[in-house]
Amino acid sequence: MSQNSEEAPWQWEESVWREKVAQVRAGERLVPTHWPDGARCAVALSFDSDHETTELRDGGKSIGRMSWGQSAQRVGIPRILTLLAEHDIPATFFVPAVVAKLHPEEQREIVRCGHEIGLHGWIHELNSVLEYADEKRLLTASSQVLKEITGVRPVGMRTPSWDYSPYTLRIAEEMGLLYDSSLMADEHCHRLLRAGQASSVLELPVEWVRDDAVYFMMNRFSSLRPYTAPTDVFDIFRREFDGAWEDGGVFQLTMHPHIISYRSRIWILEQLIDHMNRRGQVWFATHQQVVEWCRDHAV
Numbered sequence: 001m002s003q004n005s006e007e008a009p010w011q012w013e014e015s016v017w018r019e020k021v022a023q024v025r026a027g028e029r030l031v032p033t034h035w036p037d038g039a040r041c042a043v044a045l046s047f048d049s050d051h052e053t054t055e056l057r058d059g060g061k062s063i064g065r066m067s068w069g070q071s072a073q074r075v076g077i078p079r080i081l082t083l084l085a086e087h088d089i090p091a092t093f094f095v096p097a098v099v100a101k102l103h104p105e106e107q108r109e110i111v112r113c114g115h116e117i118g119l120h121g122w123i124h125e126l127n128s129v130l131e132y133a134d135e136k137r138l139l140t141a142s143s144q145v146l147k148e149i150t151g152v153r154p155v156g157m158r159t160p161s162w163d164y165s166p167y168t169l170r171i172a173e174e175m176g177l178l179y180d181s182s183l184m185a186d187e188h189c190h191r192l193l194r195a196g197q198a199s200s201v202l203e204l205p206v207e208w209v210r211d212d213a214v215y216f217m218m219n220r221f222s223s224l225r226p227y228t229a230p231t232d233v234f235d236i237f238r239r240e241f242d243g244a245w246e247d248g249g250v251f252q253l254t255m256h257p258h259i260i261s262y263r264s265r266i267w268i269l270e271q272l273i274d275h276m277n278r279r280g281q282v283w284f285a286t287h288q289q290v291v292e293w294c295r296d297h298a299v
């Protein structure tokens with residue numbers, strides 16, 4: 001690819017923008033012929049345990065924001081684990097290595113409760129600002145930390161802030177990861193393509209509309225403020241689930257312990273679970289379980 005750094009995108013040759021688009025693409029859809037036990041829909045709940053790392057990544061200057069992160073460990077995770085246990089629902093927790101080192105017993109408790117732990121970077125760094133060697137070193141070290149603490153080697157990853165570099169998929173393949181859950185090209189599980197070639201990594205896609213942070217994130221030093229009422233967020237999530245149920249597909253939801261677990265918000269998840277159970281024919285599973293089922297039972 002020949003590209004003058006001074007060229008604007010509208011001046012690129014066709015080969016330039018085609019190569020950029022082809023770096024990572026959605027490939028073959030993995031739509032299963034059926035779900036376990038006659039279920040009509042799969043539900044994959046996930047929690048990104050960012051805790052203190054979103055502030056540490058930015059320099060750790062705000063003690064207040066790190067305190068907010070600690071609330072996830074003191075209040076959020078226990079409340080979430082209790083709710084999941086009451087309904088006997090497994091979930092996936094994506095955990096930065098620094099969070100695991102700060103709160104090792106929390107990670108062991110998550111695994112003891114039957115949930116999955118996945119990779120979520122080292123300190124919630126942005127992959128797209130890293131060179132290949134640094135990104136691979138951090139992700140490899142993160143996997144080692146989670147395995148040492150929990151006794152389980154993670155098989156899936158979610159990049160911090162869903163940020164992807166040109167090297168991320170290559171590194172996931174080199175590490176032998178089963179799946180990624182960071183990209184938004186589809187509503188169904190699918191195989192990822194790297195530079196036009198099928199990779200060994202499968203994707204369980206995410207979406208901003210199915211992420212609590214979009215509606216509730218707060219930073220008093222910027223214009224970032226919660227802008228959506230919890231009742232409206234519940235309605236959005238419910239409609240997303242209903243659509244997945246009608247399609248016979250996957251409903252994947254991303255939440256954060258320091259965001260969703262407040263008394264005025266945790267009811268969103270509880271009522272959503274009640275709604276799902278009332279509709280019936282729902283298979284609650286970890287991200288790993290959903291990806292493995294789609295891989296093994298695709299049309």
